[in-house]
Amino acid sequence: MAAAEEMMTGAEMVLRALADQGVKHVFGYPGGAVLPIYDEFFQQDKVKHILVRHEQGATHMAEGYARSTGKCGVALATSGPGATNCVTGLVDALMDSIPMVCITGQVPTHLIGSDAFQECDTVGITLPCTKQNWLVKDVNDLARILHEAFYVATTGRPGPVLVDIPKDVQFATGKYVGPEGIIVKSYQPRTAPDEKAIAAAVALIATTKKPLFYTGGGVINSGDKASKLLREFVALTGIPITSTLMGLGAYPASGSEWLGMLGMHGTYEANMAMHDCDVMINVGARFDDRITGRLDAFAPNSKKIHIDIDPSSINKVVRVDVPVVADVAKALEAMIAVWKQAKHQLDPTALNTWKKQIAQWKSIDCLKYRSNKDVIMPQYAIQRLYELTKDMDTYITTEVGQHQMWAAQFYRFEKPNRWMTSGGLGTMGYGLPAAVGEQAAHPKSLVIDIAGDASVQMTIQEFSTAIQYKLPIKIFILNNQYMGMVRQWQQLLHGNRMSESYSEALPDFVKLAEAYGGVGFRCDKPEDLDGMIKQMIASPHPVLFDCRVANLANCFPMIPSGKAHNEMLLGENVTDEQVGTAIDAKGKLLV
Amino acid sequence: MNTTAPQSAYFIDTKKQEINIHTLAVVAENQPGVLARIIGLFAGRGYNIDSLTVSETEHEKHVSRFTIVTSGTEKVVAQIKAQLERMVLVHSVADLTVQGNFLARELAMVKVCGQGDKRVEALRLADAFRARVVDASTDSFVFELTGKPDKIDQFISLMVPLGLVEVARTGVAAISRGPEGMKG
Numbered sequence: 001m002a003a004a005e006e007m008m009t010g011a012e013m014v015l016r017a018l019a020d021q022g023v024k025h026v027f028g029y030p031g032g033a034v035l036p037i038y039d040e041f042f043q044q045d046k047v048k049h050i051l052v053r054h055e056q057g058a059t060h061m062a063e064g065y066a067r068s069t070g071k072c073g074v075a076l077a078t079s080g081p082g083a084t085n086c087v088t089g090l091v092d093a094l095m096d097s098i099p100m101v102c103i104t105g106q107v108p109t110h111l112i113g114s115d116a117f118q119e120c121d122t123v124g125i126t127l128p129c130t131k132q133n134w135l136v137k138d139v140n141d142l143a144r145i146l147h148e149a150f151y152v153a154t155t156g157r158p159g160p161v162l163v164d165i166p167k168d169v170q171f172a173t174g175k176y177v178g179p180e181g182i183i184v185k186s187y188q189p190r191t192a193p194d195e196k197a198i199a200a201a202v203a204l205i206a207t208t209k210k211p212l213f214y215t216g217g218g219v220i221n222s223g224d225k226a227s228k229l230l231r232e233f234v235a236l237t238g239i240p241i242t243s244t245l246m247g248l249g250a251y252p253a254s255g256s257e258w259l260g261m262l263g264m265h266g267t268y269e270a271n272m273a274m275h276d277c278d279v280m281i282n283v284g285a286r287f288d289d290r291i292t293g294r295l296d297a298f299a300p301n302s303k304k305i306h307i308d309i310d311p312s313s314i315n316k317v318v319r320v321d322v323p324v325v326a327d328v329a330k331a332l333e334a335m336i337a338v339w340k341q342a343k344h345q346l347d348p349t350a351l352n353t354w355k356k357q358i359a360q361w362k363s364i365d366c367l368k369y370r371s372n373k374d375v376i377m378p379q380y381a382i383q384r385l386y387e388l389t390k391d392m393d394t395y396i397t398t399e400v401g402q403h404q405m406w407a408a409q410f411y412r413f414e415k416p417n418r419w420m421t422s423g424g425l426g427t428m429g430y431g432l433p434a435a436v437g438e439q440a441a442h443p444k445s446l447v448i449d450i451a452g453d454a455s456v457q458m459t460i461q462e463f464s465t466a467i468q469y470k471l472p473i474k475i476f477i478l479n480n481q482y483m484g485m486v487r488q489w490q491q492l493l494h495g496n497r498m499s500e501s502y503s504e505a506l507p508d509f510v511k512l513a514e515a516y517g518g519v520g521f522r523c524d525k526p527e528d529l530d531g532m533i534k535q536m537i538a539s540p541h542p543v544l545f546d547c548r549v550a551n552l553a554n555c556f557p558m559i560p561s562g563k564a565h566n567e568m569l570l571g572e573n574v575t576d577e578q579v580g581t582a583i584d585a586k587g588k589l590l591v
Numbered sequence: 592m593n594t595t596a597p598q599s600a601y602f603i604d605t606k607k608q609e610i611n612i613h614t615l616a617v618v619a620e621n622q623p624g625v626l627a628r629i630i631g632l633f634a635g636r637g638y639n640i641d642s643l644t645v646s647e648t649e650h651e652k653h654v655s656r657f658t659i660v661t662s663g664t665e666k667v668v669a670q671i672k673a674q675l676e677r678m679v680l681v682h683s684v685a686d687l688t689v690q691g692n693f694l695a696r697e698l699a700m701v702k703v704c705g706q707g708d709k710r711v712e713a714l715r716l717a718d719a720f721r722a723r724v725v726d727a728s729t730d731s732f733v734f735e736l737t738g739k740p741d742k743i744d745q746f747i748s749l750m751v752p753l754g755l756v757e758v759a760r761t762g763v764a765a766i767s768r769g770p771e772g773m774k775g
Contacts, residue, residue, distance in 0.1 A: 132679040312673035
């Protein structure tokens with residue numbers, strides 16, 4: 001095609017490259033150093049621009065968009081403060097392996113290094129925040145770099161990339177190249193598994209008596225096929241399965257082998273099974289410290305198989321016996337094929353004994369909480385929200401804290417890409433903008449941000465973005481007037497001295513919603529909850545739902561700092577005394 | 592102090608593990624920022640750099656070669672290698688220490704100032720170490736010397752009593768022995 005020879009300005013190239021990459025939405029904020037690009041936005045209608053209220057919001061919207069569609073999210077910001085405001089979202093995406101292309105403007109090349117107005121070393125600042133980043137000094141490199149950026153962001157272990165474009169490069173005219181045939185010679189991520197590793201993994205599984213799947217965000221990132229294959233493999237083997245926070249939905253919560261989430265606030269049965277298993281099959285998870293607890297007591301008698309696309313994840317934290325470096329879908333496909341071909345079957349007696357043991361752990365009903373007639377318990381609120389929305393086309397995001405853990409425990413996910421949360425970085429303020437990004441991608445779906453009263457205020461201004469674009473997100477705030485998780489840790493670690501964790505001077509969320517032009521609800525009685533949730537769902541507008549919940553509820557079960565999986569605190573019978581002494585002096589030094 | 596191991600949800604490794612020195616060869620695209628990215632990896636993840644040299648080795652292909660001398664436990668060094676390998680601009684990484692049988696050389700320039708016997712002794716030692724005189728004045732020499740890092744260490748320590756003024760060292764460049772080249 002003659003397209004390879006087309007001449008255009010740098011700014012035109014940006015829009016053309018976005019269109020050629022199939023980008024439908026860009027989340028951004030204009031400024032001096034990106035004005036030429038904004039001028040091009042004005043003159044086209046292929047790519048829709050969504051104007052945010054703060055650049056951090058743009059990055060989280062891009063993340064929510066990416067996570068809910070499986071495509072690459074795109075954020076756009078100006079130089080200097082625009083770029084530095086993107087840092088949180090970039091690191092968030094790096095930690096959770098979310099594909100994102102962030103485009104920033106830069107001062108003209110001849111001013112770089114002169115401390116010009118709104119200049120900062122964007123590439124330097126974002127170096128450890130990105131999978132790769134580029135400063136484009138020649139317009140003839142721009143199109144190629146933009147396509148490389150998409151390629152790098154979306155392949156291998158996905159992640160954020162940044163392209164910094166000086167203003168003079170945006171004005172300059174150069175040759176445009178299309179996305180075809182873009183390769184980065186030094187970057188060839190491996191996706192196909194080693195046959196020997198697959199054979200070793202399958203042979204190990206075939207001999208096991210107490211096996212367990214431990215799955216993570218890598219299954220979601222690998223795509224729908226990976227979730228399907230995972231379900232198939234679980235059904236084929238009958239092996240119980242637990243998942244990290246990031247992996248919820250890959251296996252359905254209604255599935256017969258499901259144990260619930262594991263880790264610090266995971267279920268008793270999942271953590272006990274992790275502790276006692278003899279073969280652990282880690283599929284796309286990374287042995288995060290919130291999962292492993294005390295490392296020297298982590299699954300002490302297990303052999304471990306680890307499927308991960310990133311070789312640096314192997315043996316980083318936990319030494320594994322069979323590493324499989326591959327894309328999750330490809331690895332599972334190969335394992336299923338070998339399993340079927342060899343006509344393997346697990347020892348039914350042993351598996352039965354293992355499942356009886358698990359059923360016994362399950363019977364403790366670790367998510368039990370004291371219900372209350374007068375006050376809405378936060379767990380109850382999530383349960384009701386789940387019951388009233390489960391048959392709808394629903395996407396859930398969260399902020400970070402107690403509400404996030406309760407959402408993970410009590411909202412049951414049946415499909416992948418329906419659950420968006422900041423797992424690795426733990427970014428308060430993620431959920432509201434992420435919901436905006438998802439609603440942009442799925443305008444007809446029900447998008448709910450389960451929030452806390454403190455977290456939601458970190459990026460509350462993006463409610464205005466939702467209003468502007470008529471994106472009817474529902475912000476369901478579990479309002480306990482505390483930074484609940486901080487308060488819980490202060491109770492656990494610091495003699496219940498609630499230093500600065502009380503949400504003083506909270507806004508009237510109903511009035512706030514109305515001030516923005518949205519709809520507000522307040523509910524403080526359990527008997528009113530169902531009716532008001534239904535009203536919220538029925539509303540065609542963005543909603544702030546102020547759900548007043550029990551102020552001092554704690555999130556259980558919990559593995560306290562410095563303890564192993566089989567030393568969990570369970571909610572129902574924990575006394576305040578036990579909570580206060582759960583962590584010894586040494587554990588208090590650590591998070 | 593309590594001697595029991597601290598227990599944590601975070602990993603605290605209390606076992607003393609053997610720390611070894613490893614020499615890594617890294618072939619990477621010669622693009623702006625690649626050096627910063629590699630150094631940033633070491634700084635950000637708390638790895639050691641004992642020595643680092645870098646230069647473009649293949650001009651047409653825009654390829655640079657880094658020789659990095661680092662120290663750490665086996666697990667840490669394996670992690671360093673994996674982290675380097677996954678960088679977008681890195682072509683390949685070789686742990687020469689693990690592969691065994693490699694050459695490591697360094698160049699140093701050593702300025703020595705002195706007169707009389709000390710000056711004569713410095714010259715004699717320089718000859719024994721096959722150091723070349725690259726600059727001389729009536730009361731000073733600059734010696735140029737290449738060799739293994741410990742040979743250079745030894746030469747420098749011998750020059751101390753003879754009027755050592757200043758040392759410039761390049762850091763280590765390393766390559767494997769035998770006919771095979773590095774991949775990438």
